[in-house]
Amino acid sequence: MTSHLKKVELHCHLEGAAPPALTAAQAQKYGVDISAELRDGAYVWHDFASFLECYDKVSEVYRTEEDYALLTETYLDELAGIDTIYSELIVSPDHGKRIGLGADAYISGICEGIRRAKEKSGIEARLIVTGERHFGPESVIGAAEYAAKAANPLITGFNLAGEERRGRVADYARAFDIARDAGLGLTIHAGEVCGAFSVADALDAVRPSRIGHGVRAIEDLDLVTRLADLGTVLEICPGSNIALGVFPDFASHPLRRLKEAGVRVTISSDDPPFFHTSLKREYELAAGTFGFSDAEIDAMTRTAIEAAFVDDETQKALLARL
Numbered sequence: 001m002t003s004h005l006k007k008v009e010l011h012c013h014l015e016g017a018a019p020p021a022l023t024a025a026q027a028q029k030y031g032v033d034i035s036a037e038l039r040d041g042a043y044v045w046h047d048f049a050s051f052l053e054c055y056d057k058v059s060e061v062y063r064t065e066e067d068y069a070l071l072t073e074t075y076l077d078e079l080a081g082i083d084t085i086y087s088e089l090i091v092s093p094d095h096g097k098r099i100g101l102g103a104d105a106y107i108s109g110i111c112e113g114i115r116r117a118k119e120k121s122g123i124e125a126r127l128i129v130t131g132e133r134h135f136g137p138e139s140v141i142g143a144a145e146y147a148a149k150a151a152n153p154l155i156t157g158f159n160l161a162g163e164e165r166r167g168r169v170a171d172y173a174r175a176f177d178i179a180r181d182a183g184l185g186l187t188i189h190a191g192e193v194c195g196a197f198s199v200a201d202a203l204d205a206v207r208p209s210r211i212g213h214g215v216r217a218i219e220d221l222d223l224v225t226r227l228a229d230l231g232t233v234l235e236i237c238p239g240s241n242i243a244l245g246v247f248p249d250f251a252s253h254p255l256r257r258l259k260e261a262g263v264r265v266t267i268s269s270d271d272p273p274f275f276h277t278s279l280k281r282e283y284e285l286a287a288g289t290f291g292f293s294d295a296e297i298d299a300m301t302r303t304a305i306e307a308a309f310v311d312d313e314t315q316k317a318l319l320a321r322l
């Protein structure tokens with residue numbers, strides 16, 4: 001049981017958190033046939049590439065500022081309901097542009113959702129703008145420029161997500177320079193679909209303070225030592241890793257081994273309904289399946305607050321709430 005524990009989430013894609021029932025209602029509202037991607041209340045995909053396609057199709061039924069406010073508020077309300085005090089949402093202003101809503105309206109709807117949720121429960125949230133590897137370096141640079149120029153106090157981080165097998169991290173280094181110069185926190189999806197080399201790439205080309213997943217670093221024990229020495233924080237999403245087949249089962253998942261090797265680890269849900277999970281379940285897995293004590297789980301939550309892309313005052317306030 002982890003219901004008595006305070007929770008923090010650093011790694012969740014906003015559209016990836018869309019509840020299937022809400023997506024079905026949105027699809028009906030816009031007359032979109034989503035039957036190939038949403039069946040019997042569950043999202044349908046069969047491998048990483050088809051997951052990304054399904055994700056994009058689901059995202060298409062969120063079209064207006066109000067749609068985004070509602071989606072954000074709905075997810076943050078769910079998190080607040082399980083005693084989550086802080087959430088970082090991975091968002092894609094590029095997606096807002098692609099669907100014709102526009103990046104500003106997309107972000108403004110999301111910020112309205114954050115405002116509504118915070119008013120009800122006090123949950124604190126920040127946004128990590130992401131570029132998608134499969135749209136190429138120019139589009140990722142565009143996302144970084146948008147995040148840098150937005151001067152929006154809720155946009156505090158920059159990420160690289162999408163098809164990890166497309167290009168190498170160095171191809172996207174310029175985008176991270178732009179984000180770093182703007183004072184944004186940096187994190188990169190690496191070591192999820194690709195192996196340890198991809199995590200080493202991220203450290204060599206960008207050296208972010210955090211890495212999304214990073215779990216396949218376990219394939220190279222020198223790299224694990226490097227992560228521990230650097231204090232790089234891993235945003236680990238065990239349910240996602242099992243659903244996507246990164247590891248065959250929880251028994252072979254390296255969360256505990258990474259922690260025991262001194263790597264700073266945290267737990268998140270990634271794209272919860274796509275992977276039949278939730279932040280609640282991830283905490284339950286940490287306690288039950290991985291056998292962590294309450295104190296060990298609290299320590300991971302503390303690590304997440306320490307690694308959060310927030311100002312010192314907010315960080316102190318969050319630590320005080322733990």
Ligand SMILES: Nc1ncnc2[nH]cnc12
Pocket residue numbers: 013016055161162163164189192240270271
């Ligand atoms: N797990 C994941 N890996 C890479 N890109 C993503 N976009 C949404 N979820 C993702």
Ligand SMILES: [Zn+2]
Pocket residue numbers: 011013161189212270
């Ligand atoms: Zn992710």
